[in-house]
Amino acid sequence: MVSGPQRMPEIADLPVPVISLFFYYQSWNTNGLVLISRGLACARRAGACPAQQGGAWFLPRLGFKGNAMITLFDRLDATPAFSPEEKAVIESVESLAREKIAPRAEHYDRTGEFPWDNLRAINALGLNAMFVPEAYGGAPLSYAAYLACVRALSEACASTGSIWATNFHAMSPLIDFGSEEQKRRLLPRLAEGALASLAITEPNAGSDATQMKTRFRPEGEEIVVSGGKIFITDGNVADLILLFGKWEGVADPREAISALILEKGTEGFRILRTEKKLGLNACPTAALAFDDCRVPRANLLAGPGKGLPLLLRALNKSRPSVAAHALGIARAAFKDAVAYINERRQSGRRIIEFQGIQFLLADLASELAKTEAMLWHVARLVDRGEADIGIEASILKLSASDLAMRMTTEAVQLFGGYGYIKDFRVERLMRDAKITQIWEGTNQIHRQLIGRSLIEKR
Numbered sequence: 001m002v003s004g005p006q007r008m009p010e011i012a013d014l015p016v017p018v019i020s021l022f023f024y025y026q027s028w029n030t031n032g033l034v035l036i037s038r039g040l041a042c043a044r045r046a047g048a049c050p051a052q053q054g055g056a057w058f059l060p061r062l063g064f065k066g067n068a069m070i071t072l073f074d075r076l077d078a079t080p081a082f083s084p085e086e087k088a089v090i091e092s093v094e095s096l097a098r099e100k101i102a103p104r105a106e107h108y109d110r111t112g113e114f115p116w117d118n119l120r121a122i123n124a125l126g127l128n129a130m131f132v133p134e135a136y137g138g139a140p141l142s143y144a145a146y147l148a149c150v151r152a153l154s155e156a157c158a159s160t161g162s163i164w165a166t167n168f169h170a171m172s173p174l175i176d177f178g179s180e181e182q183k184r185r186l187l188p189r190l191a192e193g194a195l196a197s198l199a200i201t202e203p204n205a206g207s208d209a210t211q212m213k214t215r216f217r218p219e220g221e222e223i224v225v226s227g228g229k230i231f232i233t234d235g236n237v238a239d240l241i242l243l244f245g246k247w248e249g250v251a252d253p254r255e256a257i258s259a260l261i262l263e264k265g266t267e268g269f270r271i272l273r274t275e276k277k278l279g280l281n282a283c284p285t286a287a288l289a290f291d292d293c294r295v296p297r298a299n300l301l302a303g304p305g306k307g308l309p310l311l312l313r314a315l316n317k318s319r320p321s322v323a324a325h326a327l328g329i330a331r332a333a334f335k336d337a338v339a340y341i342n343e344r345r346q347s348g349r350r351i352i353e354f355q356g357i358q359f360l361l362a363d364l365a366s367e368l369a370k371t372e373a374m375l376w377h378v379a380r381l382v383d384r385g386e387a388d389i390g391i392e393a394s395i396l397k398l399s400a401s402d403l404a405m406r407m408t409t410e411a412v413q414l415f416g417g418y419g420y421i422k423d424f425r426v427e428r429l430m431r432d433a434k435i436t437q438i439w440e441g442t443n444q445i446h447r448q449l450i451g452r453s454l455i456e457k458r
């Protein structure tokens, strides 16, 4: 049996700090520039996508040289009939993701700092405006274009993708169900780049939201909010929070669920803590307290009997978005793994030449292609105004998140020992992928919803 390396290690075999040292040393060499470019080419060839580069070398296209995969994924990406304006926006987002966001992803993952410079760059492009109607300061594009942007941002930095997408998840119910006055007052702020959060989960109300305890007590022209929420994405930085609670005095737990918009700075609103997490380290997750917060009645979005239907409708739009986020992560892992095993050699062959590995790649590529096709199918349904798409949204969310987890785990495996160390981004991708199976309905809940839909009514 072969044990140990078959050749002297090349630069591409070396961890990134060693590669950096190599570049540093070579830059003092008389042939410095030539050697630097050779070293870089070698590392690139090996798909040695360092965490510090965040995979920027491979964004946005799948980037395989001269094989059918390019055609396949490019054709899939051409499924939605994007307008020239949409194409221009998507290209701007892809280049922002490639040039600015991906290179900073490792830093934000390591430090857990909120990526304000990424958000400033996103707002400089005016991206929130793409989901706000024109009458309220927006410049609306299709839902498919929105999903393409979520996917591109998430491929570069899953934390940043999630922060931006949360604005949409939280505020699409205001766009769809808010009163004229509410939209005129609040949506221009969103279009200009306000951050938003969606607050449903409580310590004893996770998969079963009807168990929530946060209370809404009407008092004249105000609603007094008391209670707390946990696990709220961006809850510590949000300007606007779409908050779910139960209307006092309504006995039926489903009927009691109501929703209002709580604005930053409301007296009695406290941030209790932000969580330390496995992944998505730069996307904050906050525990929030509401100590008799007085919210103007004008901010009530859905009173008793209307909150739960609003929530379920909103999920039909946020779940495909969560799928686009997961697909961004899955794409990044797929690219890195394929590039790496095209170069990495063991037992006298490139890893990709082993048939067992080809079978694995075939399965992963097929799953990716099928799930991306499903993404555009659901996007088309939303864009043509179909409301009853709960099962499609569940199938998409389930498939994309399971794929992201599998893809990233296999990518770490295909990198061998290098996959387990932090010099390459695949380990971050694997940590970032896990949440996609948990939030927006755990995958068990989605399996339950899909399975239940097949029961014949008798």
Ligand SMILES: Cc1cc2nc3c(=O)[nH]c(=O)nc-3n(C[C@H](O)[C@H](O)[C@H](O)COP(=O)(O)OP(=O)(O)OC[C@H]3O[C@@H](n4cnc5c(N)ncnc54)[C@H](O)[C@@H]3O)c2cc1C
Pocket (backbone or CB within 6 Å): 197, 198, 199, 200, 201, 203, 205, 206, 207, 208, 230, 231, 232, 233, 234, 277, 280, 285, 435, 438, 439, 440, 441, 442, 443, 444, 445, 448
């Ligand atoms: C990083 C992060 C960010 C989040 N962001 C937000 C946010 O912005 N806003 C928000 O409101 N929430 C957010 N959440 C909460 C998230 O949506 C919940 O964690 C999720 O819905 C699961 O609820 P739970 O954690 O209470 O788990 P539980 O509901 O207690 O579930 C525990 C386990 O039991 C399983 N289970 C539960 N019920 C069933 C069932 N009927 N059948 C089979 N299995 C079942 C679950 O699948 C899971 O495996 C976030 C969570 C995290 C970790």
